[in-house]
Amino acid sequence: MAKYIGKRLLRSLLTLFLIMSIVFILLRQMPIEGYFQNFEKMSALQIKVGLQQLGLTDPLPVQLANFWKGVLTGDLGVSHKYRVGVDVLEIIAGKMPLSICIGMAALCISLLVGLPLGILMARSTRTRWKLGDKLGTVFVVVIQGVPAAIYYLLIQFYFSRLPGASMFFYMDQPTTWILPILSLSLGNTAYYAMWLRRYMVDESNKDYVTLARAKGVPTAAISRKHVFRNALVPLVQFIPTSVILTLMGSLYVESLYSIPGMGGLLVTAIQGQDNTLVQALVLIYAAISILGLLVGDLLMALMDPRITLGKKEGGR
């Protein structure tokens, strides 16, 4: 297993290099008008000087080499559009903790609510009226059916009138944290509940479960020891990814409640053609998400001892 992890980490470095090169080249395809605010009024000389300042006049390989040199020395450059002259790492460091805080709180809520909801739905499919399943399905269906942008808006609109809640987010007032966190958690709650229900229903139709039931094992023990444990295996792979997604923040929620977090930073940076900021963000996200996929695989192998990741005799 250690050999497998080591090999994968080494190859990840190569992938990271490839990703950054692709993003780097793609960024250089953007039109040069985008780099300047008053492009029409500028003379050819001004444009040339401006491009030189951004380091865009060198040939591509030289630019790329410079960038990697910068990465190795921990210098990712300064932003030249989003906040002019500020180190990009400083911008990111200022925004990330808040997004992580809100995102992790939301993720905890979704796991704590979503997983029990999924179990409840799956177990109630065996009861006569399937009431829990029907109510849960209604919730999942509504969350899946209405676009996130809309129900976030509706939540902000109607629930911000409650005492303590507010249309906006203030760092020092804990009650204003509730609405954004709740809105963020809804999507993941529905996601986990929906898939856990699917896997548990599939699992509880298996022969060994029927045998256990025939032997007289209590229903609760069957669903805890056999069904739930097997059904959680495919879901476990996505939990690290969910954690990572919290780093990126939510574009909708953070702009609705004006939270100074990561949400939309990447989109804004790309649209503003702030190359250094885009590169730094992509580098960080890519590194973490590659790691997330690896951790997910390891968790999956840990949950289910039948899964082997490395090469094995008889494997193809």
Place this chain on the structure above:
Amino acid sequence: MALFRFKDSKTQDLSESLARETKRQFSQEELFQFAAYDPNAGERGGYSDYSYWRSTLRAFRKNRVAMFFLCVILATLLFTFLEPLLPYDREPNTIYYSEQVQMNLFTRQPILDEAGNPVVKVALAKDMRPGSEFWFGTNAIGQDLWSQIWSGTRNSLFIGFAVACVDALLGILMGVLWGYVRKLDFFFTELYNVFDNVPQTLVAIIISYILRPGMGTMIFAMCLTSWLATARFVRNQVVIIRDRDYNLASRCLGTPTRRIITKNLLPYLVSIITMRMALAIPAAINNEVFLTYISLGVPLETPTLGNLVEAGRKVMSEPLLRYQLFIPVIVLALITISFYIIGNAFADAADPKNHVN
């Protein structure tokens, strides 16, 4: 606590009927008897006309709710094509003018002429509420919402189907190879990482610079990234079952990889894959809403549900104009909910253990 205990209805049924059977008196014909020796019995071959897909369809047709929503989807699809034939002749992109009573901006009273009649002027028919003239009202620049909604639904469903098809084909193929063939594991993992980490926004912007912005470009940009999630999903499922004993047995007997994939792996995954596919269409439509939100959507002259929702979102704060948001959202929600319920019911029906009863 008794309220929270789930009674297993199937077990209960079985034990009840068993108890009933044992109490009954049996006639002579019902009891066991030794069969006479029949030399021809050994020659008789077994034959079953069980067909997997036919049974799946039969189980699916029994689900009334799912059939209802299937009809809803088909009716919506049909209606988006039939809608231009209705006697209601409004174009989605034409800006309409109508005769309106002039209002005094300060007093909010109609302006009267000397004879005491309200002054009527032809003006831009903007923000008209739903009524007999414009069935779903008009939007902020005087376009008819009814025809916009239906042509938008048609375009969105087209985008959804196109993206979901590519998604299914590429995603399942890549996912199965990634999961099953160990030699390809590293290659596909890194390919996935590369595609997954180049931001979709960047790709969409570059593509819309190179190609002309429009539906085709949009579909292309979405296809480039959408198969990733499906591939990873299928791959995880395959990794879970690839070393089960029945696959090991097949490998030992020298079954070629292709046959293992089509006969051992994919049939096992039918329920999960169909559910995933049913969700892929609404996911594509919602992705389009997101791309429109960051102003990378299709141009406004092609109405899509994304464009309409985004336009409606902007007038959300005005209570009288909220119909512009709610009508497209309701249509969008209806489509998504239908696909979800159909997918779920089909996934239930695809499990052969549910075919027996």
